Amino acid sequence: MSLLEVENIHTYYGNIQALRGVSLKVEKGEIVTLIGANGAGKTTTLRTISGLLKPREGHVKLEGEDLASYMAHEIVYKGVAMVPEGRGVFARLTVMENLEMGAFSLSNKEQINRNLERVFTLFPRLKERRAQVAGTLSGGEQQMLATGRALMASPSVLLMDEPSMGLAPVLVEVIFDTIQQINREGVTILLVEQNALMALGVAHRGYVLQTGEIVLSDSAEKLRKDPTVQKAYLGME
Amino acid sequence: MRTTSISPWKQAFQSGLLGGAIAVLLALVGMVAAFSGRYIVSGVFTMGQFLFLAPILFLAYMTLRRAPQMPPFRLLQTGMVSGAASGAVIAVFVLIGSVVNLRVMFINASPQLYGILTFNQGVGIGALILLVAGLLLGALAAGIILLPERTRKTIVQAALWVFTIGLLRDLIVTVSFRWGPLAAIIKQFFAVSGLTPVGAAILIALIGGIRYWQLGKNDPHAVTFFNNTKPTVRWLRLGLAGVILLLLPPILGIFFSEILDNVAMYILMGLGLNIVVGFAGLLDLGYVAFFAIGAYVMGVMTSPELGFFNMTWWEALPFALVTSFIAGVILGLPVLRLRGDYLAIVTLGFGEIVRLLVLSDWLRPWLGGTQGIQRIAQPQIGNFVFNTQQELYYLFLAGLGIVAFIAWRLKDSRLGRSWMALREDEDVAKAMGINHVTTKLLAFATGALFSGLAGTIFAAKLTSVYPHSMNFLVSINVLSLIIIGGMGSIPGVFVGALVLIAAPELLREFAEFRYLVYGALLVTMMLTKPEGLWPEERRRLELHEEEHSPAVSAD
Numbered sequence: 001m002s003l004l005e006v007e008n009i010h011t012y013y014g015n016i017q018a019l020r021g022v023s024l025k026v027e028k029g030e031i032v033t034l035i036g037a038n039g040a041g042k043t044t045t046l047r048t049i050s051g052l053l054k055p056r057e058g059h060v061k062l063e064g065e066d067l068a069s070y071m072a073h074e075i076v077y078k079g080v081a082m083v084p085e086g087r088g089v090f091a092r093l094t095v096m097e098n099l100e101m102g103a104f105s106l107s108n109k110e111q112i113n114r115n116l117e118r119v120f121t122l123f124p125r126l127k128e129r130r131a132q133v134a135g136t137l138s139g140g141e142q143q144m145l146a147t148g149r150a151l152m153a154s155p156s157v158l159l160m161d162e163p164s165m166g167l168a169p170v171l172v173e174v175i176f177d178t179i180q181q182i183n184r185e186g187v188t189i190l191l192v193e194q195n196a197l198m199a200l201g202v203a204h205r206g207y208v209l210q211t212g213e214i215v216l217s218d219s220a221e222k223l224r225k226d227p228t229v230q231k232a233y234l235g236m237e
Numbered sequence: 238m239r240t241t242s243i244s245p246w247k248q249a250f251q252s253g254l255l256g257g258a259i260a261v262l263l264a265l266v267g268m269v270a271a272f273s274g275r276y277i278v279s280g281v282f283t284m285g286q287f288l289f290l291a292p293i294l295f296l297a298y299m300t301l302r303r304a305p306q307m308p309p310f311r312l313l314q315t316g317m318v319s320g321a322a323s324g325a326v327i328a329v330f331v332l333i334g335s336v337v338n339l340r341v342m343f344i345n346a347s348p349q350l351y352g353i354l355t356f357n358q359g360v361g362i363g364a365l366i367l368l369v370a371g372l373l374l375g376a377l378a379a380g381i382i383l384l385p386e387r388t389r390k391t392i393v394q395a396a397l398w399v400f401t402i403g404l405l406r407d408l409i410v411t412v413s414f415r416w417g418p419l420a421a422i423i424k425q426f427f428a429v430s431g432l433t434p435v436g437a438a439i440l441i442a443l444i445g446g447i448r449y450w451q452l453g454k455n456d457p458h459a460v461t462f463f464n465n466t467k468p469t470v471r472w473l474r475l476g477l478a479g480v481i482l483l484l485l486p487p488i489l490g491i492f493f494s495e496i497l498d499n500v501a502m503y504i505l506m507g508l509g510l511n512i513v514v515g516f517a518g519l520l521d522l523g524y525v526a527f528f529a530i531g532a533y534v535m536g537v538m539t540s541p542e543l544g545f546f547n548m549t550w551w552e553a554l555p556f557a558l559v560t561s562f563i564a565g566v567i568l569g570l571p572v573l574r575l576r577g578d579y580l581a582i583v584t585l586g587f588g589e590i591v592r593l594l595v596l597s598d599w600l601r602p603w604l605g606g607t608q609g610i611q612r613i614a615q616p617q618i619g620n621f622v623f624n625t626q627q628e629l630y631y632l633f634l635a636g637l638g639i640v641a642f643i644a645w646r647l648k649d650s651r652l653g654r655s656w657m658a659l660r661e662d663e664d665v666a667k668a669m670g671i672n673h674v675t676t677k678l679l680a681f682a683t684g685a686l687f688s689g690l691a692g693t694i695f696a697a698k699l700t701s702v703y704p705h706s707m708n709f710l711v712s713i714n715v716l717s718l719i720i721i722g723g724m725g726s727i728p729g730v731f732v733g734a735l736v737l738i739a740a741p742e743l744l745r746e747f748a749e750f751r752y753l754v755y756g757a758l759l760v761t762m763m764l765t766k767p768e769g770l771w772p773e774e775r776r777r778l779e780l781h782e783e784e785h786s787p788a789v790s791a792d
């Protein structure tokens with residue numbers, strides 16, 4: 001049984017179908033990446049898994065349990081945390097308050113403090129800036145904050161939506177190093193990326209999404225060498 | 238050097254024209270004439286004159302503030318250009334008015350108005366005086382800027398104080414009436430309207446002297462009684478404020494207690510709406526509905542005229558509060574998925590529905606229709622009945638104390654944080670594990686509860702309720718006072734209510750222009766101080782930090 005299983009989901013925005021039967025599996029301890037062009041349905045898939053959207057057909061299962069009857073906020077309590085697209089930090093709250101919001105689903109003070117320590121070890125920059133209002137952080141720092149905030153919930157699965165978006169190449173590398181670091185610490189990661197090169201560099205396996213359908217899936221290494229992927233997503237001829 | 242931007246001269250001229258236009262506008266809507274009977278300094282200077290002269294000074298001052306550095310003489314010239322332009326606009330208006338009968342279109346363009354604008358010197362000389370007055374005011378604006386900081390602050394603050402004291406003459410004289418020998422002294426300063434010239438001069442000197450001395454002290458951040466953060470001093474300060482609040486009704490007397498009650502009622506509603514709009518970011522334009530529900534439930538439960546329950550005020554109170562709370566949930570349910578404009582429209586509709594229901598003939602047997610409900614019970618403790626404005630004030634104060642405490646505790650609670658997260662980003666809040674359904678419903682319900690409480694006391698105060706009191710404008714008033722005070726700020730609600738509710742009641746002439754002034758005030762606030770008069774700390778912090786930090790996504 002996989003940790004996270006997505007079975008043939010069809011998701012709609014009103015009458016517009018965004019996903020046409022997406023299926024994917026994420027095993028415990030993996031980094032799995034979902035790559036694809038703009039509008040392919042990557043974010044929709046993540047939002048469906050996190051419960052912000054409900055699929056019209058198909059199932060999302062966590063450790064075999066169907067999540068259909070849970071609302072978005074309840075799924076957080078199940079151990080699924082999300083780093084939203086465009087970071088979505090609470091701009092008016094301080095760094096510290098943002099992190100506290102991340103631990104909203106936890107009630108154990110000790111655990112919260114442990115998580116905080118962990119986040120500060122991972123991102124020393126956040127510790128320095130903990131009293132600063134999040135809206136005034138740089139893009140890279142905001143990405144760190146969004147990631148740290150998601151980790152505050154002690155997730156078993158972390159859903160990351162385009163962490164490289166709008167960041168300088170140097171920072172993108174830092175972020176991807178951190179993703180591997182977080183994974184080594186035992187967090188399973190589903191990573192949605194347009195930057196296929198970087199994503200396939202850190203992931204174990206990958207899925208290619210095209211107009212709402214999975215068109216290809218394989219180990220990250222093989223996908224990197226696949227001629228169609230190279231042509232369409234890695235910019236190679 | 239500065240080839241790309243507009244020359245300061247041209248800018249000064251333009252803003253001068255604007256200043257004159259504002260003055261003419263204030264004259265044409267009738268404010269200048271309405272206030273011409275209210276002296277600030279008796280026989281010398283009226284509020285009406287202030288209204289058409291202040292825009293000239295203000296715009297000249299703003300132009301000079303924004304203009305680039307220039308030598309003093311240039312500054313003086315620029316100021317005078319702006320002032321003269323304003324004066325000229327008013328003079329041209331007067332000249333046109335003397336030839337053409339503007340009254341056909343503008344009802345307020347009366348001979349009396351021209352008299353005020355020309356200082357009763359006739360059109361020719363009057364126009365000349367206006368030009369000179371403009372020049373002088375422009376020069377004054379430059380003078381204010383050129384003065385060293387200490388002198389400038391002294392003069393400006395002393396002038397503002399004397400202006401306020403002159404304006405609040407009625408309040409001060411009435412209140413000090415019973416203070417024996419002190420009353421006799423205070424009376425010496427005032428004329429029938431405003432301050433006496435001698436009194437004004439003494440006050441200017443006195444206040445100016447004190448401020449000059451205070452500003453001259455070396456340490457501007459010295460710890461005084463008012464900014465000391467030691468717990469004991471804070472409690473002492475709070476206690477002192479409490480004692481003053483308790484003593485207000487006997488000090489103020491019946492007439493001013495009525496105003497006080499009104500202010501307290503609006504603060505009560507403001508604290509509630511502040512939770513909905515300020516904390517949770519849900520724009521509610523039908524807030525008066527809950528006020529109506531609180532008042533009407535109180536009426537239905539207690540009025541012997543309807544004769545359903547004949548409860549006492551205290552017995553009916555829990556019913557009124559619970560009904561308001563449930564009404565909040567009922568409004569909340571259908572609008573859970575709505576945001577922004579759509580939410581505003583639906584809540585607006587909700588407010589109208591409640592008003593139409595209480596007005597309807599259909600519900601007349603139960604709610605009284607257009608006639609409303611009379612003989613509503615007043616609260617009673619033992620043999621003491623809360624009856625007069627002064628007695629009811631204590632009821633408002635008690636309610637206010639409880640509500641302010643709850644609001645203050647809620648703000649930094651888990652629920653308060655959830656509201657804040659929902660306000661910032663609903664989807665992200667959900668992804669943090671926040672239940673948006675209960676969180677939103679609790680915001681609406683808590684706000685409704687506070688408003689309902691205000692309604693019950695309002696019903697007791699009038700011992701009757703009428704549909705026409707449940708006007709849409711009540712919602713707008715409450716919303717405006719929150720915006721003026723500062724969204725999400727609890728002290729801001731108090732400040733907002735003082736500015737928007739107390740001020741127009743104290744200056745009766747305002748009543749007619751109330752919404753004009755509200756509108757102007759709101760626009761001005763949004764342009765110059767969007768965070769409000771007493772901003773929430775968070776917004777202050779945010780605006781403050783933006784000045785130092787690089788923009789978002791700098792790397």
